[in-house]
Amino acid sequence: MMKKNILKSMKGIFGLAVIGIILFFHSCVEPYTPSTEVFEQVLVVESFLTSELKHHQVKLSETYRLEDDTVSYVTNANVKVLSDKGERFDYFSAGQGIYLSVDEYRAEQGVKYQLEIEFQGKIYRSDEEEITGVSNLTSVEANRAVDDDGVLGVAIQANSNSASGDTKFYRYTYEETYKIVSPYTSNQKFITDEDGFAVLVDVGPDEEREICYNTLSSKKGVLSNTNFLNADNQEDVLIKFIPVTDKKILNRYSILVSQLVISGEAYRYFETLEELSNSESVFSQNQPGFLNGNIMSVNDPEENVVGYFEVASVSKQRIFFNFTDVFNSDERPDPTADCEVVRPLTGLGFEPGDIDFYVSAGLLQYLSDAPPSTDPLNPEGPYNMVPVECIDCRSIGTPIKPDFWIEENEN
Incomplete structure (x- = not known):
């Protein structure tokens, strides 16, 4: 059962921050900040149950106003998946709207599964779904x-x-x-002291800043x-x-690519979701309607619920290159292309200077000492500095190598 039509009349719901639609404004004469004139708080569900043996996940949130800048996570719900074999798989809250199954399990062919959510005194259930093929x-x-x-x-x-x-x-x-791989290296770095000044110290022997x-x-x-x-x-x-x-x-x-074999109903749902996410349609003559999936409120069947519970077989494969x-x-881009070397000024007296600001903000980091500045009209600081991501890869990654990672010579 696909409850309601996929496209339903908006009826005042326009403006909901639903399905992650990002609003872009083209050719506007004056800046415009959208606001929500009519708002309906709606439960948003994201859940895939696959044939992979693992702790499966359900994500829960609520719609939020366009002018708000934080996601409204649901953290106090009771979540479980039921099978037509009488099995029950309970989930626990892992924070930020994520619920994980207590036990590892997998979807089996020929078995139907149903998602059930209890939230704020209401019960929400999905249609029964099963693996359609492998x-x-x-x-x-x-x-x-x-x-x-x-x-x-x-x-x-x-x-x-x-x-x-x-x-x-x-x-x-x-x-x-x-x-x-950091394009620049140095055995010294700046840290910020308690007074807000940049202090030059040696990089620790266990600090991996080059490979992340x-x-x-x-x-x-x-x-x-x-x-x-x-x-x-x-x-x-x-x-x-x-x-x-x-x-x-x-x-x-x-x-790592995952291939999911999904039902025709799920395909049409995600296809429509993709169409609604097209920014060009947001302010068009034909406004997109509310997107309903296969989850409904038991207490109030007319209540809008966003999301889809899908059961699918999965096949995965990883490649390296x-x-x-x-x-x-010779087609390799210059790794230092976005790593301009600059010489910010130091502070005067007891007042922090440019260099102190850039270091405390995590924007620039020490590369090397610089020669004295010779142009009094364009003074430069005593240190060569580069964007922090050009010399300390930890700012954009982790030095911990993933367990699955292999180098070319390890194949």
């Missing part, structure tokens, strides 16, 4: 490519073979991890279907295009 992710490839705008880059593409069931509808997500790693998850899934194909296999599905100038691929890069595995070495 497809194996056979390969993930990183191919040199040029996009429609003529930009050179690497195309991350996926291929799969259908194994069983209805496998016409797919959703792909990914987690990318990349190696960061950072991991990012996809913000939205990639949808694909085989409705117009003779077979349900997926070939060369574009998961992500990364321009050659993107610093994420400057050294070594890894991506270095920059020179895809591109020529």
Whole structure:
């Protein structure tokens, strides 16, 4: 059952900060700050149950006014998943609206599952959902490519073979991890003392500032279907295009691609969600309606609920590549391109100066001593300094190498 129509008349709900729609304003003569004239607080649910054995997750929040700048997380709900085999899987609050299953479990083929949430004296339930089919992710490839705008880059593409069931509808997500190598190094650094002044000290022997790693998850899934194909296999599905100038691929890069086989109803839900997220439609003549999924209030079936509980089979694959595995070495961007060396002024007397401000704000860091300033009309400070991310990778990553990480010579 898909409760209500996917697109329902707004009826005064326009302005809700629902489904993460980002508002952009083009060609405005005067700056305009949107505000919520009519507001309805709505429960927002994000939940995927897959065939992977793990602690599964449910995210709960409430809609918030456009003029607010903080997400309203739901932290006091009771969450559980029930199966038609009589099983019950309880979840606990892990903070910031995230609920994790107490025990590890996986969705099984032929079993129907239902999400149930108790919140503020109300009960919310999803439709019963089950795995619709299984497809194996056979390969993930990183191919040199040029996009429609003529930009050179690497195309991350996926291929799969259908194994069983209805496998016409797919959703792909990914987690990318990349190696960061600081283009500049120094055995000294500035710290800020209790009076707000920058003090030069030695870098500790255990401080790793040169090599770090950072991991990012996809913000939205990639949808694909085989409705117009003779077979349900997926070939060369574009998961992500990364321009050659993107610093994420400057050294070594890894991506973990997850392929989810979803139902037709779930596919249409996420497809509509993607359409509603198009900024060009926000102020158009045909205003987008309220997006309903497969979750409803037991107490009040007319209450609006945002979100979808989907049960899907999942197949995963990870790849690694270095920059020179895809591109020529002379195509590698200059790692110091955004690392301008500057010489901020020190303070006078007991007043902090520019250098003290930049250090305390975490914007600049010490590179080396500089020669005396010779131009009295354009004085310069006594230290060469660079943006902190150019000399201390910990500002944009972690020095702790992920357990799954392997270098080329470790294959």
